Amino acid sequence: MDNDFRQISVLPQLAKVLESIQLKLNRGDLKIKDNQHALTHGRSTVSALASITQNWFNKTENSRDGRMGVHALFIDFCKAFDLVDHGFLLRKLAKMNVSKSFWLWTRSFLEGRSQQVKLRGALSSIRPCLTGVPQGSVISPTLFNVHVDDLEDCIPSYLDINTHKYADDCTQDEVIPYGSTSNMQEVLDTINDWALRNKMKLNAKKTKDMWVCFKAAIPEPPSLKIGDNTIERVNTFKLLGLWINDTLKWNTHIEEITKKANKRLFYLRECRRANLPTKVGLTCYKTKLRPVLEYAAPIWGGLPQYLTDELESIQARSLKIIGLPSDSLQSLEQRRDNLAIREYKKIINDETHPCMQEIYLT
Numbered sequence: 018m019d020n021d022f023r024q025i026s027v028l029p030q031l032a033k034v035l036e037s038i039q040l041k042l043n044r045g046d047l048k049i050k051d052n053q054h055a056l057t058h059g060r061s062t063v064s065a066l067a068s069i070t071q072n073w074f075n076k077t078e079n080s081r082d083g084r085m086g087v088h089a090l091f092i093d094f095c096k097a098f099d100l101v102d103h104g105f106l107l108r109k110l111a112k113m114n115v116s117k118s119f120w121l122w123t124r125s126f127l128e129g130r131s132q133q134v135k136l137r138g139a140l141s142s143i144r145p146c147l148t149g150v151p152q153g154s155v156i157s158p159t160l161f162n163v164h165v166d167d168l169e170d171c172i173p174s175y176l177d178i179n180t181h182k183y184a185d186d187c188t189q190d191e192v193i194p195y196g197s198t199s200n201m202q203e204v205l206d207t208i209n210d211w212a213l214r215n216k217m218k219l220n221a222k223k224t225k226d227m228w229v230c231f232k233a234a235i236p237e238p239p240s241l242k243i244g245d246n247t248i249e250r251v252n253t254f255k256l257l258g259l260w261i262n263d264t265l266k267w268n269t270h271i272e273e274i275t276k277k278a279n280k281r282l283f284y285l286r287e288c289r290r291a292n293l294p295t296k297v298g299l300t301c302y303k304t305k306l307r308p309v310l311e312y313a314a315p316i317w318g319g320l321p322q323y324l325t326d327e328l329e330s331i332q333a334r335s336l337k338i339i340g341l342p343s344d345s346l347q348s349l350e351q352r353r354d355n356l357a358i359r360e361y362k363k364i365i366n367d368e369t370h371p372c373m374q375e376i377y378l379t
Contacts, residue, residue, distance in 0.1 A: 036155035039122060046115040049162050051369045052169070055184035056158045059367050062257040063360060065183045066316045068371035069190070069256070072179065074265060076192045077231055086230030088199045088238050090189040091254055092208065093223035097185035098157065099149040101164050102216045103127045106150075109163055126156070148216070158184055164215070171211045176200045181371070183257055193230075199238035201226065209243055221246035225254055229263050259313045267317040271324045278309045278331050285338040298339035306335055310349060315360040318353035325350050 040047075049057055054065035076085045094100075106127070110120055130146040150157035150164075161184060168187065169180040178200070181188045189204055212219050221243040228237050228250065241248040252263045260270035284305050288298040310328055320328075329350065333343040364370045 033155050036126075039119065040156055040159060043115060043119045046113060046119070047159060047163065048113060049159075049166055050169075050182075051371055052180055053162050053166065053182045055162060055182070057162070059363065059370070062183060062259075063313050063315055064363070064370065064372070065181055065186075066257055066259055066313055067360065067364070069181050069188055070261070070265075070316055071372060072192070073190070073229055077229055077265065083195070084230075084232040085195070086193040086228065086232065086235045088191050088193055088201050089227045089229065090201055090205060090241065090248075091225045091227070091256060092187040092189065093220040094185050094187075094212070095218040095220045097217065098152055098161055100217050101150050101161060102148050105215055106160060106164050109167065113163070123156075123160070161185065168208065168211055171207050172204055173207075176204055178204050186257060188256065193235060193238070195232070195235055201238060202241055205241050205243065205248075219243050221248065225249050225251045227251055227254055227261070227263050229265060257313075259316060267320060267324065270317055271320070271327060274309050274312070275327055275331060278306050281306050281309065282331075282335065282338065285335055289338055289340070295340055299341065299345075302332075302335045302339065306331070307349075311352065311356065314353040315357040318357050 052068070054060040054062065054068075073087045073089075077087055078084065103124075107120065107124055110123060115123075127150070130151070131143050132146050133143045134141040150160045162182075165182065165185070165187070168182070169178075172178055172180070177191060179190050181190075187208075189201070189208075191199065191201060191204075193199055209219050224243065226241050226248050230237070240250060253269050254261050260267075260273050262269050284301050285298055288301055310331060329348060332346065332349055336343055336345055364372045367373070
């Protein structure tokens with residue numbers, strides 16, 4: 018009985034190893050567009066946010082053609098991973114000219130799956146899973162990237178829309194100069210048609226848009242619609258863990274992360290009450306609090322002094338609870354500068370990085 022249990026418990030780990038091997042062997046054939054930042058080499062949420070926001074700053078503030086407006090659309094799909102049609106996905110894989118053995122392996126991986134629901138001790142009947150990629154598997158995110166890789170191909174090039182993707186998070190934006198109008202409704206209609214053709218569905222309640230403009234002469238675009246549902250226009254939106262404001266200021270984000278970090282001071286107080294060694298409290302700070310204060314720092318790191326001081330006060334308070342002097346660690350501002358430099362080097366060393374067009378090398 019024990020041997021049977023051990024064999025069963027090893028199976029999920031073995032499956033993940035096999036999936037990882039398949040990905041490594043076939044990565045060269047899985048040519049995903051450069052605007053997809055999820056689970057692709059050299060990309061991350063930070064690279065996605067950089068490619069989105071840097072253009073906004075340039076066009077609304079520092080454009081050589083004068084200030085412009087930016088109309089952004091944050092698209093949300095209903096149960097995105099669960100609605101992937103296996104037939105469509107396999108056809109898209111075939112168009113990528115992946116090897117026959119990998120295509121057959123993927124078909125075997127997707128087909129023949131079933132599901133069962135347990136509620137209050139009662140089991141439902143077993144039903145086949147005809148759609149969806151299994152969540153929690155190694156290869157599923159890559160297969161989803163393949164499925165949505167052609168999403169922006171349906172948008173006419175004359176609309177001049179930028180598309181940024183991180184798995185199922187899709188952001189569209191357009192730059193609107195003085196005298197021009199927004200084409201975003203046409204874009205949204207086109208994406209909705211793509212979703213319907215691919216047996217997916219846009220979530221009208223969670224899809225939002227934002228208008229970023231500091232020039233009163235450029236009128237705000239009309240509200241967007243998905244069918245009969247009007248899309249909510251927001252002043253603040255949490256995109257990939259970063260709070261973005263239509264003023265392009267970071268007050269909301271700093272407020273949110275300081276609130277979250279202050280709650281986590283509880284961990285440090287518990288370490289102190291338990292008389293744990295100082296290094297335990299320090300490790301707790303570095304793993305539980307500081308990552309909250311530094312997430313996506315290369316994007317928002319250039320803060321005014323009063324916001325910088327707000328963040329530094331949390332580190333100082335943390336060190337005091339641990340029992341260390343306030344200068345025991347490098348300041349958060351210095352660390353943000355280092356993180357920004359590291360991200361900049363990643364960009365300039367990657368010719369395919371979407372941010373390359375925003376950086377002017379001298």
